[in-house]
Amino acid sequence: MNSLRAATRGSRLARIQTDLVADLLGVEVESVVVDTQGDRRTDVPIWELGGRGVFVKEVQAAVLEGRADFAVHSAKDLPSSTPDGLVLACVPERADARDALVGQRFDALVPGARIGTGSVRRRAQLAWLRPDLTFAGLRGNMETRLSKAGGFAAIVVAAAALDRLGRMAEVTEVLPVELLIPQVGQGALAIECRAGDDDTAAALAAIQHGPSRRAVDAERAWLAEVGGGCDLPVGAHATVDDGGCITLTAMIATADGRVMLRDTDKGDDPVELGRRLARHILDDAGGSSLLADLR
Numbered sequence: 001m002n003s004l005r006a007a008t009r010g011s012r013l014a015r016i017q018t019d020l021v022a023d024l025l026g027v028e029v030e031s032v033v034v035d036t037q038g039d040r041r042t043d044v045p046i047w048e049l050g051g052r053g054v055f056v057k058e059v060q061a062a063v064l065e066g067r068a069d070f071a072v073h074s075a076k077d078l079p080s081s082t083p084d085g086l087v088l089a090c091v092p093e094r095a096d097a098r099d100a101l102v103g104q105r106f107d108a109l110v111p112g113a114r115i116g117t118g119s120v121r122r123r124a125q126l127a128w129l130r131p132d133l134t135f136a137g138l139r140g141n142m143e144t145r146l147s148k149a150g151g152f153a154a155i156v157v158a159a160a161a162l163d164r165l166g167r168m169a170e171v172t173e174v175l176p177v178e179l180l181i182p183q184v185g186q187g188a189l190a191i192e193c194r195a196g197d198d199d200t201a202a203a204l205a206a207i208q209h210g211p212s213r214r215a216v217d218a219e220r221a222w223l224a225e226v227g228g229g230c231d232l233p234v235g236a237h238a239t240v241d242d243g244g245c246i247t248l249t250a251m252i253a254t255a256d257g258r259v260m261l262r263d264t265d266k267g268d269d270p271v272e273l274g275r276r277l278a279r280h281i282l283d284d285a286g287g288s289s290l291l292a293d294l295r
Contacts, residue, residue: 003028004200007059007068010035011141016164017189018072024092024207032068034059060086063192069200070193075185075216076158080224082192089193089201091216093209095160097187097237099180100171102146102162103154106179109133113153116145120255122156124233125180127257146170156180160187181235181251181262184219188212211240214270218248221274226252226282232294233257238270246270248277252287255294261285 004025008018010033022029035058055077062068064085075091082088099122104113109130116138117123123135136152138145142161149155149170159174191207193200215238222236236250251262261281267273281287 003030004070004203005030005032005068007032007034007062007071009033009055009059013142013161013165014072014074017074020164021072021092021189021191021207025203027203032062034062060192063194066194069197070191070204073190073192074161075188075190076183078185078190078220080184080220080227085195086192087195087201088190089204090191090208091213092189092191092207094188094212094215095163096174097182098159098177099156099175099182099186100159100162101154101156101173101175102149102170103152103172105173106154106175109153114151116148116152116155119156119183120231120233121183121235121253122180124253124255124257125235125251125260126156128253128260129179129257131257142167158182158186177237177249181249182237184223184234184236185216186237188216190216214238214240214244214246218246218270218274219250221271222248222250222278223274225275225278226250226287226291232291236274238273244268246273248273250277250281252281252290254290259290261287261290 004027006018006029008014008031018031056073059071060083063071111132112134114134114136115126116136118137118139126133138155142165145155145157162168162171191204193204218238219236226234233253233255238246238248240246245266245268247266249264251260253260263281265273265277
């Protein structure tokens with residue numbers, strides 16, 4: 001194929017990510033820029049807008065309506081189920097999945113330090129680690145959030161986003177996943193195309209990174225079974241070793257971080273592993289009751 005059209009959000013980061021995909025494909029890619037509800041309503045917390053999906057629905061519609069051949073998403077923004085008419089065609093090689101601090105280092109935060117984040121997942125885990133911390137909402141594109149960093153002791157953002165923007169020099173500390181479990185799909189790109197568009201699907205299949213796809217599939221299967229999103233303090237992170245074995249770690253917490261349910265499992269089938277770990281946390285560890293209270 002000599003050229004393709006890619007639906008994307010209009011932020012600088014989204015455009016950079018689309019350019020990365022175009023470079024991998026090695027063909028001319030025309031960007032079809034789409035305005036999303038999540039980008040328009042930066043004054044409202046994500047979970048009040050409907051949580052996971054507020055950055056992708058309009059982008060997906062551009063593909064379904066034939067205005068674009070495929071859509072480039074941050075995998076962390078995708079709901080756990082793919083809409084009818086679309087397929088998750090590929091996941092290129094994943095970047096750093098971890099969260100990062102801009103401002104003070106974690107061990108330098110004084111009691112009562114004010115942390116900026118729009119994520120209930122980040123807030124819950126940090127509160128569990130440090131109940132003395134205080135939190136304030138932080139929304140907007142990455143440049144906007146970085147411009148507000150001076151008003152906080154630290155802000156928490158995705159390391160991959162800063163790296164793609166060329167702003168890793170502003171990172172004070174990258175937090176290990178043992179400390180802060182990332183959002184499902186964080187650091188990965190997810191490319192969707194129309195079901196039945198075999199030519200586009202074949203072109204996208206060429207840039208699939210097998211281990212990254214298996215890791216993201218395991219995390220998304222976990223999320224689908226749990227039924228959570230941006231409106232709930234949940235997270236999952238998977239890695240794949242050289243032998244193909246997947247290690248999946250996941251968490252469910254209360255919004256205030258007072259209760260944290262966290263476990264790890266291993267397996268070869270990403271979907272089965274994700275579902276199994278979810279059922280263990282939900283059924284055996286009390287996660288179902290915890291989620292019912294949160295909802």
